Amino acid sequence: MKTYQTNGAFADNYKFLIGSILPRPIAVVSTLNSDGSNNLAPFSFFTAVSASPMIIAFCPMIRTSTGDFKDTLKNILREKEFVVNFCTEDNYEKVNLSSTELPFGEDEFKFAGLTPIDSQLVKARRLKESPIQFECVFRDMLCYGKAPGSGSLITGEVKLIHVDESIMREGKIATDLLKAVGRGAGNDWFKTNAPFEVERLTKAQIQK
16 A cells, blocks of 8 residues: 655645545535626535534635635625535536636526526525525635635535425435436546445434
């Protein structure tokens, strides 16, 4: 087994991260730009944090092309709200298009052929093509640097959940109906069409 130091180029560290932590779910985050236009961007450094209160987190990194915060992060810090949408087999190609670095104010929804719909509690629009949508308010930020490759941890409290009934079975979201898609290393993507069951050993299980 070979050993590597982590004090080298950030690109090397990044390759180890994305090659090791997989498959990674994708948060498709929608926000409002300062001019009122829509912003949409996918992030695969994404996870759940807490169930009560319901907290999620994602980690935007410094834009390597400019060394600046991404528009998503700027918008969240200004508006204190955002929407997390989800990537599936039905929308992943268009979601991937939304990752294109566009000039400020150019709508990623429109560029990718996706549909913005009004939210109920926040001003940021939801992604119609996502079968699950979380309306969130900003909670916390931890910033780990301002150089290319540095990331920030953004947490949001989910205030309202929208779920398409077509992906529900017996009151739960069904993996085979959601058809979520995740990210791997490089150009690798993952489908979730081959789940298997292992009995969990915790004494109290919320979901069986």
